[in-house]
Amino acid sequence: MSPKDQPEDRPQDQGGVDPIRHDPPPVVPDFDHDRAAAAIRELLIAVGEDPDREGLRETPNRVARAYAELLGGMHQSAEDVLTTTFDIGHDELILVRDIELWSMCEHHLVPFTGVAHIGYIPNTEGRITGLSKLARLVDVYAKRPQVQERLTTQVADSLMRILEARGAIVVIEAEHLCMTMRGVRKPGAKTITSAVRGIMHNATTRSEVMALINAR
Ligand SMILES: Nc1nc2c(ncn2[C@@H]2O[C@H](COP(=O)(O)OP(=O)(O)OP(=O)(O)O)[C@@H](O)[C@H]2O)c(=O)[nH]1
Numbered sequence: 522m523s524p525k526d527q528p529e530d531r532p533q534d535q536g537g538v539d540p541i542r543h544d545p546p547p548v549v550p551d552f553d554h555d556r557a558a559a560a561i562r563e564l565l566i567a568v569g570e571d572p573d574r575e576g577l578r579e580t581p582n583r584v585a586r587a588y589a590e591l592l593g594g595m596h597q598s599a600e601d602v603l604t605t606t607f608d609i610g611h612d613e614l615i616l617v618r619d620i621e622l623w624s625m626c627e628h629h630l631v632p633f634t635g636v637a638h639i640g641y642i643p644n645t646e647g648r649i650t651g652l653s654k655l656a657r658l659v660d661v662y663a664k665r666p667q668v669q670e671r672l673t674t675q676v677a678d679s680l681m682r683i684l685e686a687r688g689a690i691v692v693i694e695a696e697h698l699c700m701t702m703r704g705v706r707k708p709g710a711k712t713i714t715s716a717v718r719g720i721m722h723n724a725t726t727r728s729e730v731m732a733l734i735n736a737r
Pocket residue numbers: 626627628667668669670697699700704705
């Protein structure tokens with residue numbers, strides 16, 4: 522879908538009930554540094570390197586630390602980051618656009634990168650969260666072995682579940698390095714995914730939000 526297009530209107534969903542809801546994925550307690558470092562050492566041997574030569578001696582530990590950071594969302598939940606909420610009586614659209622994201626394709630374990638646009642309509646009490654928390658929410662789900670579609674739906678479902686929002690929309694535009702640096706090698710190809718929830722299915726609301734997302 523092009524970001525200029527509207528997601529398909531689904532009149533049956535206008536009551537705010539969506540057919541597919543994703544349970545939050547389990548949070549894994551600890552990153553196993555020693556196991557990751559041992560695996561990297563094995564990988565170096567498999568490609569024909571000498572993991573004991575000077576330049577590589579610390580590499581397994583460094584790469585393990587890097588992966589602990591790059592996949593750190595495995596040890597966090599959306600509930601951890603959407604803790605700060607305020608009831609300020611604003612019950613209309615809140616949209617944060619162009620949130621940079623880096624995630625890790627679960628098929629090749631190479632990055633995909635781009636931007637997320639997140640909009641939601643709070644519940645009637647106006648329960649909202651801090652703007653930075655929306656960017657943190659993206660990171661919780663981006664920093665895992667991922668596919669873009671699941672990342673998109675997990676962010677949207679979290680807003681509905683935790684903030685009890687009346688509607689949510691998440692649009693992600695990303696370039697997958699597995700399509701750029703290897704395989705089909707098509708640099709510049711953008712994948713665009715969207716997830717629409719609750720009253721955001723309303724055609725007028727949604728087209729207003731898409732216009733704001735696409736305004737440059
Ligand atoms: N739907 C979806 N596909 C993805 C995502 N990230 C990577 N892929 C695709 O996952 C597919 C994996 O295909 P396979 O045929 O199993 O793996 P492969 O032989 O390495 O495929 P090529 O990338 O075509 O060389 C590829 O088509 C990737 O482009 C994603 O976020 N969503």
